Amino acid sequence: MSAVIALxxxxxxxxPSVLINTRVQYGTDxxxxxxxxxxxxxxxxxxxxxxxxFVSVDEKTQANYISCRMPYHLPRLSSWLQHVCVRSLSCExxxxxxxxxxxxxxxLSFSVRDAMARGFYRWFSIVITMRDLALLSGLWxxxxxxxxxxxxIIQERALQVYNLEKxxxxxxxxxxRSLSSLTRYNYIFAxxxxxxxxxxxxxxxxxxxxxxxSPYYHAQPDIALDGDIRSLxxxxxxxxFKRLVLGLLEGKQIILRGDNLNAVESAVKTLKTLVPxxxxxxxxxxxxYLVPEISNLLGVGTQVAxxxxxxxxxxxxILQGNCHLRTLxxxxxxxxxxxxxxxxxxxxxxxxxxxxxxxxAALKKEWTNISKLVDRVPVENSSALLLALGVxxxxxxxxxxxxxxxKSVCTS
Amino acid sequence: xxxxRSGKSSIQKVVFQKMxxxxxxxxxxxxxxxxxxxxxxxxxQFQIWDFPGQIDFLDPSFDxxxxxxxxGALVFVIDAQDDYMDALNKLHLTxxxxxxxxxxxxxEVFIHKVDGLTEDSKMETQRDIHQRANDDLTDxxxxxxxxxxxxxxxxxxxxxxxxxxxxQKLIPQLxxxxxxxxxMISNSAIEKAFLFDVVSKIYIATDSSPVDMQSYExxxxxxxxxxxxxxxYGLQEEPEAPAFDNQSxxxxxxNNGTILYLREVNRFLxxxxxxxxxxFDRQGxxxxxxxxFREAIQQVFVNSIQPNEMAxxxxxxxxxxxxxxx
Ligand SMILES: Nc1nc2c(ncn2[C@@H]2O[C@H](COP(=O)(O)OP(=O)(O)OP(=O)(O)O)[C@@H](O)[C@H]2O)c(=O)[nH]1
Ligand SMILES: [Mg+2]
Numbered sequence: 001m002s003a004v005i006a007l008x009x010x011x012x013x014x015x016p017s018v019l020i021n022t023r024v025q026y027g028t029d030x031x032x033x034x035x036x037x038x039x040x041x042x043x044x045x046x047x048x049x050x051x052x053x054f055v056s057v058d059e060k061t062q063a064n065y066i067s068c069r070m071p072y073h074l075p076r077l078s079s080w081l082q083h084v085c086v087r088s089l090s091c092e093x094x095x096x097x098x099x100x101x102x103x104x105x106x107x108l109s110f111s112v113r114d115a116m117a118r119g120f121y122r123w124f125s126i127v128i129t130m131r132d133l134a135l136l137s138g139l140w141x142x143x144x145x146x147x148x149x150x151x152x153i154i155q156e157r158a159l160q161v162y163n164l165e166k167x168x169x170x171x172x173x174x175x176x177r178s179l180s181s182l183t184r185y186n187y188i189f190a191x192x193x194x195x196x197x198x199x200x201x202x203x204x205x206x207x208x209x210x211x212x213x214s215p216y217y218h219a220q221p222d223i224a225l226d227g228d229i230r231s232l233x234x235x236x237x238x239x240x241f242k243r244l245v246l247g248l249l250e251g252k253q254i255i256l257r258g259d260n261l262n263a264v265e266s267a268v269k270t271l272k273t274l275v276p277x278x279x280x281x282x283x284x285x286x287x288x289y290l291v292p293e294i295s296n297l298l299g300v301g302t303q304v305a306x307x308x309x310x311x312x313x314x315x316x317x318i319l320q321g322n323c324h325l326r327t328l329x330x331x332x333x334x335x336x337x338x339x340x341x342x343x344x345x346x347x348x349x350x351x352x353x354x355x356x357x358x359x360x361a362a363l364k365k366e367w368t369n370i371s372k373l374v375d376r377v378p379v380e381n382s383s384a385l386l387l388a389l390g391v392x393x394x395x396x397x398x399x400x401x402x403x404x405x406x407k408s409v410c411t412s
Numbered sequence: 413x414x415x416x417r418s419g420k421s422s423i424q425k426v427v428f429q430k431m432x433x434x435x436x437x438x439x440x441x442x443x444x445x446x447x448x449x450x451x452x453x454x455x456x457q458f459q460i461w462d463f464p465g466q467i468d469f470l471d472p473s474f475d476x477x478x479x480x481x482x483x484g485a486l487v488f489v490i491d492a493q494d495d496y497m498d499a500l501n502k503l504h505l506t507x508x509x510x511x512x513x514x515x516x517x518x519x520e521v522f523i524h525k526v527d528g529l530t531e532d533s534k535m536e537t538q539r540d541i542h543q544r545a546n547d548d549l550t551d552x553x554x555x556x557x558x559x560x561x562x563x564x565x566x567x568x569x570x571x572x573x574x575x576x577x578x579x580q581k582l583i584p585q586l587x588x589x590x591x592x593x594x595x596m597i598s599n600s601a602i603e604k605a606f607l608f609d610v611v612s613k614i615y616i617a618t619d620s621s622p623v624d625m626q627s628y629e630x631x632x633x634x635x636x637x638x639x640x641x642x643x644x645y646g647l648q649e650e651p652e653a654p655a656f657d658n659q660s661x662x663x664x665x666x667n668n669g670t671i672l673y674l675r676e677v678n679r680f681l682x683x684x685x686x687x688x689x690x691x692f693d694r695q696g697x698x699x700x701x702x703x704x705f706r707e708a709i710q711q712v713f714v715n716s717i718q719p720n721e722m723a724x725x726x727x728x729x730x731x732x733x734x735x736x737x738x
Contacts, residue, residue: 010441010443010466011466012416012441012466013416013466014466015464015466015467015468016443016466016467083473086467086473089443089444090443090444090445090464090467091444092444092445117440117441118417118438118439118440118441119438119439119440119441120438120440121440123443
């Protein structure tokens with residue numbers, strides 16, 4: 001589904017409903033559709049009624065711009081449009097841009113004078129939906145200006161009619177009526193069709209929507225905001241998370257490779273907060289594989305070839321919203337103290353995210369200092385110091401890696 | 413909630429925004445949930461949500477937790493001048509769904525627009541709606557859901573009365589307040605006393621003698637008089653100042669030998685009572701009792717600024733009502 005534009009209104013009888021929508025269809029064969037679309041759209045309410053169907057053809061590009069009330073033969077589009085219509089007319093902000101599942105929508109609602117309506121106002125909205133949120137927000141200015149022009153024209157026409165009818169407005173009970181009687185303009189829907197088609201054409205001439213997706217694509221869960229450790233944990237699963245953190249703390253190279261670069265990037269950023277800055281040479285969206293000395297935390301897209309996991313390398317593949325950790329490391333029975341405390345804190349739901357971050361920062365500082373201190377003292381005298389600092393056997397690998405990284409940057 | 417054109421927005425405007433009933437003829441149909449904060453203008457602290465009648469909020473695409481989760485009372489408005497079978501269906505669906513989400517919701521059914529009905533058909537309609545609504549609940553095995561019914565109209569005080577009862581159910585200190593009012597009237601030879609929320613004119617408590625519609629209306633009108641007169645003649649230096657302040661009090665003698673007496677309790681609350689003229693010769697005692705009463709009320713609500721301490725309010729109020737001197 002590429003861009004679709006619709007005009008919706010709030011019917012006093014039926015609530016929000018779509019009046020007309022315009023979409024593009026490529027190819028010459030639109031006659032079949034014409035008949036099927038017309039037969040199913042029946043409504044008895046004169047405010048919701050719009051029985052015509054309009055088709056404009058762009059000979060050059062083979063694009064058919066089709067307008068009708070509801071594309072009932074496309075059930076997914078219809079139900080999406082109905083949903084968008086309800087949202088746009090009941091939304092507390094205006095204009096409003098929202099995205100849901102794989103679609104997104106720009107909505108502008110407006111009121112129109114109507115001497116026969118309850119309260120002498122009717123609510124309408126114009127919605128533009130497409131799949132690509134970035135494209136839609138990029139087009140915002142252009143669309144907004146255009147839609148506002150359309151709104152103004154409709155409002156002004158209706159106001160003129162209202163002023164003519166005003167003297168009689170108190171005598172008649174409220175009744176619903178169509179947009180063409182509201183504006184006293186029989187061809188209003190044809191006019192709207194040409195406006196909307198023009199917009200679709202103008203928009204597609206400059207930008208086209210192109211979303212590369214495999215046939216196996218299924219919606220990816222929203223993952224990890226920057227710095228949010230818990231969402232990363234739930235995304236990776238507790239076991240993979242544990243092993244990944246352990247590898248990172250002990251100086252293994254971590255490679256995150258995935259088809260969703262946002263996910264990869266936010267995972268890298270989150271992991272980075274767990275170790276001192278100097279222990280982490282992270283690269284996001286690298287063009288090619290980098291050796292551990294250059295980058296020990298590497299985020300790449302699926303187009304980049306990277307080594308298979310070995311003793312020093314842990315790989316995480318994030319594909320189609322699933323992630324899979326691959327490593328040859330043996331699962332060790334005892335974890336470094338820092339890792340233990342860290343994992344415990346992440347599990348501890350009484351700490352909120354902010355507190356958790358502070359807690360981790362404090363732990364990190366503590367072990368940075370320990371690493372620096374241990375490094376200064378000759379090995380032969382260190383046993384008493386280690387005991388005093390609470391350093392145990394399982395911490396040695398971490399301290400070795402940390403003190404080396406901390407020093408290397410200091411000297412360089 | 414309620415079907416379209418049942419009068420939801422009208423009720424909200426008339427009770428909380430002082431719209432005159434005739435103006436409601438020109439209300440637009442509501443197209444989104446309209447939330448109004450009552451907390452900053454009056455004593456009772458809550459939000460009122462006015463729902464559009466045309467949109468089905470029970471649809472799974474709406475988050476029922478957001479709608480019913482924080483809800484204290486659900487007012488369902490039924491247009492009594494219209495065929496109400498659809499409304500009853502909707503009532504049933506709404507109530508059962510809300511109950512699933514939140515068992516603490518109080519369900520209030522307003523049988524509305526009864527101004528167009530004769531006295532007999534009012535009773536008949538209430539009986540019929542009551543019967544059918546409860547039958548529906550029993551049939552679907554939801555007997556534990558309790559519905560309260562009120563006959564209302566925006567053209568008289570019934571809507572204020574009904575809303576008063578709804579709001580009272582949401583005030584945890586109600587028993588203490590009623591107790592205080594009982595003590596107050598028995599020691600001052602007062603016939604009937606109300607504690608009013610001035611802005612909305614709903615009464616948040618009254619003594620335990622039955623409420624007679626006429627005396628309630630009299631008291632409402634008295635508040636209007638006080639506010640209007642003070643608005644015109646009081647405090648001209650500061651046009652922004654509220655017409656009702658801690659100096660406010662008023663005394664009206666009716667020619668049938670009764671007296672209406674109003675005293676300010678705090679910025680939001682007024683004490684209004686009705687008593688016989690013969691019993692008013694000892695006004696000093698009544699005024700003294702009132703001061704004690706006001707003191708006690710303040711103690712009851714001393715914690716209401718910190719809602720999380722609501723639990724201890726019960727104790728405070730019990731203690732204060734015992735120490736009430738007469
Ligand atoms: N006779 C009579 N008419 C009433 C009463 N209350 C409301 N109305 C009228 O009922 C009509 C509809 O009232 P609204 O308040 O707009 O209805 P609503 O329930 O908000 O409707 P939606 O917003 O469409 O859901 C208005 O014309 C009111 O004047 C009443 O107590 N008695
Ligand atoms: Mg309304």
